[in-house]
Amino acid sequence: MTDVRRLEELAARTWRGLEEQQHGDWLLRAADGFSGRANSALVVGDPAEPLEDAVATVTRWYDARRLTPRAQLPGPAGAADAAFAAAGWTRAEDVLVLTAPLRPWSAPEVAVQLSPEPDDAWLAGYRYRGAPLPPAARAVLTHADDPLFASVRPTAHDHPAAVARGVVEEGWLVITAVTVAEEFRRRGLARAVMAALAGAGRERGAHACLLQVSDDNEPALGLYARLGFTEHHRYHYRSAPA
Structure with a gap:
């Protein structure tokens, strides 16, 4: 381990x-x-x-x-x-911090776009802690080796219904930024973008997957458990007094 x-x-x-x-x-x-x-x-x-x-x-x-x-x-x-x-x-x-073997994950038959860069629509679809992204977000999201940005888009001009980001490092696919627009939830779209990243990750030599999720995010924890993720460890933050 x-x-x-x-x-x-x-x-x-x-x-x-x-x-x-x-x-x-x-x-x-x-x-x-x-x-x-x-x-x-x-x-x-x-x-x-x-x-x-x-x-x-x-x-x-x-x-x-x-x-x-x-x-x-x-x-x-x-x-x-x-x-x-x-x-x-x-x-x-x-x-x-959850981990799982990188197996093929079944997902609904929807088109998932994969791109090495997030466009403005992808950035609008990623709601960090439920809020729009600040200016520094694009630089942080792209500051990695060969990131991939997945999205499901109802039409070419719509904001994405779902987005996610993946980076392969030392045989691990690290998935972040999984977001599904509220009106498109409970349709399997989080699973769809993750499955697309998993396929790309396997092509890049990844054998396992890692993701991080707040311990109170019950819907996400339920999905990840169904995909075979288990807890590896936890971390917490400490902040200095004002």
Whole structure:
């Protein structure tokens, strides 16, 4: 079984900050505030200094960029999590990291478009946390090796009914940005865009799939369970006090 650190570092290469800096094993990331992963310190392994000092370094790094200092803490973070908590950083949002073998997934017979770039319609179809995307989103979404953007479009001129993004890294297909427009839900379109990405991923040598989902997103968790995903580990965020 792939260990937590390797899987998190692999996933981080598929959803990157626009600015990144190593601090020992920790990875500091910033992207004008778009998405938690691209604007947080990935806390795996050991930092370049004692934990108390490392927390202060992370704080200064994000303060210098006028971003809320935030840390992503996978698995049983232990001493590192305790150090952030001792500095007054508050815990928020538990996220499940799910994995599955990359099998063919049955899906409704709908046309799925795959593109190496997201057009304006795709970006309009991706509702990050239910909201339109900020200007930095396009740069973050394309800042990976050979990303693929899947969409189902009722007509050539409509906003997509469903979208998703996939990147293959070290034999893993990492799927993100799965979104189905409200009026098209419960028609299997999330499964359709994921199945299309899975087929493309297998062609690129992927043997397994990874995705991340909030622990309170019950509809998504139900779908992923039906596709054979199981929990590998969890992570949570901590944010510095204002």
